Amino acid sequence: MKQTLLRQWSMLRKIPHAPKTIDAATLQKRLEEVGHNIGLRTIQRDLNTLSAELPLIADENKPQGWSWSADVRYLDLPLLEPQAALTFHLVERHLQTLLPPSTLDYLSPWFRAAGVFVREEGEEIARWPDKIRILPRGYRLMAPDIDGEAHAAVYRALLEERQLDLSYQSRASTAARDYIVHPLGVVVRDSLVYLICTFDGYTDVRYLVLHRVRSARVRRQKAILLPEFSLDAYIAAGHLGFSDGGDAILVEARFSVAAAAHLYECPAGEHQTIEPDGEGHVKVRFMTPDTKELQWWLLGFGAQVTVMGPPELRARMRESIAGMAQAYAG
Template sequence: MNDTLLRQWAMLNYIPRYPRKVDVATLAARLFAAGYEISKRSIQRDLITLSQVVPLVSDDAKPQGWSWKADAAQLELPTLEPQAALTFQLVERYMQSLLPSSTLAYLQPWFKTARAVLNQHDTSIASWPDKVRVLPRGVQLLAPVIDEQVQAVIYQCLSENKRVQITYLPRASKEVKEYMISPLALVVRDKLIYLLCTMKEYADIRQLALHRIKTAEITEKEINRPTDFDVDTYIASGAFGILDVATTMKLVVNFNVDAIAHLTETSISSDQKIEEKEGGIYTLTATVPDNLEICWWLLAFGDQVEVIKPEKLRRKIKNIAQSMCRRYERDDVKLSY
């Protein structure tokens, strides 16, 4: 195969999608590492030539940066298979409520390619999304808006282990603050994306909501990564307010017949047992994580559930119920709507 073709194909793979960019010097270094010796001038000529046939764009910065157009169709060799295209189309339809708009925008080239692939095939595949519906449970919150350029810089710093200079608006503040941070990992929770990082030379882990980062600028300085950092261990420690302690508990709960129905088919644990009692009451026994989400899950059943054990959880839910009763017993509430 022609060496020029192989080199240009390799170079296209090194060019990121806008708003990220790469300069000629960086391309030359990456090509050299891949075994291609070529001058910067030749790379520049290749880029200009290729931009006439593929959707590449450059800016006026010094050094000049090159990118794939933001809306360019995803270049796939071999082409996207119909089954993969179908998966992308289902993601586009049903992840709207789960992913930030900036992330969905980033995936648009793949969605566009998937639609084109499905339109070329028989109706049995192309019509499949019209035969599937996903109904979410509970109140669906809207995802906050994340600056696309900020997100692109943060993701680049994560992949390249580089520190980033940011401006950040804390939740309880109206004043933007500047930080030099070392990005370590991302955690997605309830449509919010949290960046785990360290600041300056400190070892303690901080959580920054990605949508509160106003500006981000990559640096060439390597990150400050604590030697013992592990994202799963960090989450299990209760850092996101999920765990009370990293243990399990034996849960014993009485459910009304209507509330227990779905648990007979979708168990809360592998050792779950359900025993029918008198008066339409069912006792569920299961080993579950000792965390706050179990409490929230039980509270969602309202008066259709009674916690028997553990005593600590029973007292906690009892106190919440009593507090709610006191709040709703007030007669001096004035509605201003």
């Protein structure tokens, strides 16, 4: 009895929501992959039996496709705990632009279940969403509009490793142009989503900003991937415009005590040290990659921070500050 229950529970979890379907033979294969060796006739009998009690539907195709009814929430075993319900609620609210549309569709039953839980479990739980906020550090620009169908097609092509037909309008162009691209990855940075890819017939890696994609269609052909490509290495090399070489440097800077207060709990980099340096100031040393973001972060402290080294970073800081002083002189 226990093995039957475990097998049926595993099978139910592998059935998609309508309009997607799965046939009994595919279910048999997926159950075998997780250790349930069962005959096809048994699976068909289980499906017919369970559909009499659960909102499972079958189509008229051959082989017959099975799915959960589109309007049913996920199977409530086990029930959502309060922390899980809140987590799904926050994911739905804050990760809409980060997750692939197909993943959001897959999670939609959990989102609905979380919403029901929050509404039905008393006033205290219902007020949870009003008690938690996620804020970005620094000033955040508003997100540009992204075509929903193009967004879905890009993520589907990336997940399935297929080619894409794209209509793309660059910033410098007045009209969109058509391309065939091979997706390699997606980078989400603040309010922008970048598609990392190669153009058909070329091997140099490029990036496209998703909100400039006017239309996208997934092709049947598999994408040509680059075996040596690393998304992390591509970012570290500065191709997205945020690196000054990427090598780690030893930063030495004189901070006001107030400006350095948060660094005791949130270090600026590896091997950080903080020591007194005259009245009202401390000397901070840490190892970190040499990036434009580092320079922007240090500039944001204004006169409360003076970079002492390395010389190359100090020179760039001096150049930026001199340029600002000249711009404000008039």
